[in-house]
Amino acid sequence: MPQPGMPSARGEDYLIRRLQDLERKVQELAAANVFGLTGIKPRDGGTEFDGYVTINGAAKITGTLDLPAGIIGNDALTNPVQIGTASNGLSNYAITTSSTVRASVTLTVPDGFSQAVVMANPTAMGLNSTGAADYLYVMAVVQNIGGGELYTAAPAALGVGLAAPFHTTLTGLTGGDPITVSVATRTNTNPWAASTANQANIYATAIFFR
Structure with a gap:
């Protein structure tokens, strides 16, 4: 020291x-x-x-959470949603007095989903080719379930048109199941001859849920 x-x-x-x-x-x-x-x-x-x-543990976010699109898959969601759409049509056909499906589309249930809200929008136009007043009817059909007919008056030798929107909920579905959505038309009194003015279209949207 x-x-x-x-x-x-x-x-x-x-x-x-x-x-x-x-x-x-x-x-x-x-x-x-x-x-x-x-x-x-x-x-x-x-x-x-x-x-x-x-x-490892609980996390609390009191502000907004900004995430890039597409980074959270459906498997991470409690109630994921998927959407399916389709459309089809027919023209230049004869309209009979029996309600007949004129055009259809098929929506396929995605894997892992069991419910669907189906929205159908059928439209129809027709030329009354007879010499007497009549009616044109149109209806949506979802899985063979008719949505109820709507109609419009059709004066002789004149064309008319209308739509008949319909929606329904389907349950108990399985991935891969087909959902058929159609448009049906008819007249009331007499058949109408085929014409390019005679058209039937179906526009369908399904929102699928688990």
């Missing part, structure tokens, strides 16, 4: 060098990213993460 009045073996400038070393280390720590390779970057007013984050 150095004696009072005797120089230290470490040198008289030891304390100065020691303080300089400590000062340098403090400066290095102040400039360094204390999170190192974790991918965490403090930002003014927030934090940026690069890489994956694992949360």
